[in-house]
Amino acid sequence: MKKKVFLTRTLHDFALKELRKKYQIEIHSGQIPIPQTKLRSKIKDIDGLICFPYDKINKEMIDEGKNLKVISTYSVGFDHIDTLYAKEKKIRIGYTPEVLTDATADLAFSLLLDIARRTTEGDRIIRDGRWREIYGAYDYVGVDLQGKTIGILGLGRIGSTLAKRAKAFDMKIIYHNRKHASKSKEKSLGAKYVSFEKLIAESDFLSIHVPHTKETDRLFDMKILKKMKKTSFLINTSRGKVVNEKDLATALKKKIISGAGLDVFENEPIKKNHPFVKLPNIILAPHIGSSTKETRMKMAEITVKNLNLGINGKKPIYSVGY
Ligand code: DGY
Numbered sequence: 300m301k302k303k304v305f306l307t308r309t310l311h312d313f314a315l316k317e318l319r320k321k322y323q324i325e326i327h328s329g330q331i332p333i334p335q336t337k338l339r340s341k342i343k344d345i346d347g348l349i350c351f352p353y354d355k356i357n358k359e360m361i362d363e364g365k366n367l368k369v370i371s372t373y374s375v376g377f378d379h380i381d382t383l384y385a386k387e388k389k390i391r392i393g394y395t396p397e398v399l400t401d402a403t404a405d406l407a408f409s410l411l412l413d414i415a416r417r418t419t420e421g422d423r424i425i426r427d428g429r430w431r432e433i434y435g436a437y438d439y440v441g442v443d444l445q446g447k448t449i450g451i452l453g454l455g456r457i458g459s460t461l462a463k464r465a466k467a468f469d470m471k472i473i474y475h476n477r478k479h480a481s482k483s484k485e486k487s488l489g490a491k492y493v494s495f496e497k498l499i500a501e502s503d504f505l506s507i508h509v510p511h512t513k514e515t516d517r518l519f520d521m522k523i524l525k526k527m528k529k530t531s532f533l534i535n536t537s538r539g540k541v542v543n544e545k546d547l548a549t550a551l552k553k554k555i556i557s558g559a560g561l562d563v564f565e566n567e568p569i570k571k572n573h574p575f576v577k578l579p580n581i582i583l584a585p586h587i588g589s590s591t592k593e594t595r596m597k598m599a600e601i602t603v604k605n606l607n608l609g610i611n612g613k614k615p616i617y618s619v620g621y
Pocket residue numbers: 352373374375376377399537586587588589590
C-alpha cells in the first residue's frame with residue numbers, strides 16, 4: 300500500500316509527478332487557505348503533509364494526525380506550525396530556506412525603491428488621468444537613496460542580502476540583530492551594528508527581517524513608530540504580525556512616518572476595506588517575497604525532498620526541530 304500524502308495547495312507538475320510515483324496523493328482545491336475543518340479531517344489518516352504559510356498546524360491539528368510522520372512546508376517561515384509539539388510527537392518538519400533569499404531581498408528592495416520614487420503611485424496617477432496635475436517643481440517628488448541610512452532589523456540570510464543591494468546604491472547601512480555579525484561580515488557588507496533604539500531613531504528606511512515570535516509580536520506599535528523619523532519609511536517582508544497594523548495605519552495617516560512598503564499582513568489575504576487600502580503613502584504586495592518562477596521551482600523541489608526523507612523517518616534536508 301502506498302503511503303498517503305495530502306497537499307493543502309497544488310505544486311508544479313514535476314513535483315506532483317514525483318510524488319505520484321511514490322505516494323497516494325490528494326490535493327486540496329477550492330477555497331484558499333483550506334478550511335481548518337477540512338484539513339483536520341484529511342490529516343487523520345495521512346503519512347505526510349505538504350502545507351503553506353496560511354495553514355495553521357497547531358497542537359489540535361497535530362493530534363489528529365495519528366500516522367503523520369512529516370510536515371513539509373513550502374516556505375522558509377514555519378511560525379504557522381507548532382514545531383515544539385510536532386517534535387514531541389516525533390513528526391519531522393521540513394522547510395525551504397536559502398533558495399528564496401535573493402528573491403525576498405529583491406522584493407524588499409523593490410518595495411523600498413517604489414516607496415522612495417513613488418512608482419506605483421505614478422502608475423495610479425496615469426491610470427486616473429491626473430498626469431497634467433503634477434508638473435510643479437514640488438509636485439510628486441520622491442527621495443534619493445544615495446547617502447540615506449537603511450536600518451536592517453535581523454541580519455540573517457535575507458537581511459544580509461538586502462544589505463548587499465543597499466551597498467550598491469551607496470546607502471549607509473546599520474543593523475540590529477540578536478548577535479553581532481562577525482567583523483569580516485560587517486566589513487564586506489559595510490554594515491554597522493547599533494542598538495534597537497538607535498536603529499529605530501536613525502533609519503531613513505527600516506526593513507524588517509525577523510521571524511514572528513513572542514518577542515517580536517506587534518513590535519512595531521505606536522510607541523516605536525513615534526520614535527522613527529518623520530521622513531522615514533518602513534518595509535516589511537517578514538511576517539505581518541511583527542507590526543501592529545492599526546497603529547501603522549494611524550501613523551501613516553497622521554504622517555508620523557512618511558510611508559511603508561508591505562508584503563505581509565496580520566491576516567492574509569487582506570480585504571478591500573482594510574485601512575491600508577485607502578492610504579496613498581503605502582505600497583502593498585500580496586505576499587510575493589519568494590514569488591519568482593525560478594525560486595518557486597527550487598522551493599517545490601526541496602519541499603518534495605524534505606517530504607521524502609521525513610516520511611521515511613529521516614531528517615529533511617532543511618529541518619526544524621530534529
Ligand atoms: C516564506 O517562505 O515563509 C515566505 O513568507 C513565503 O513567500
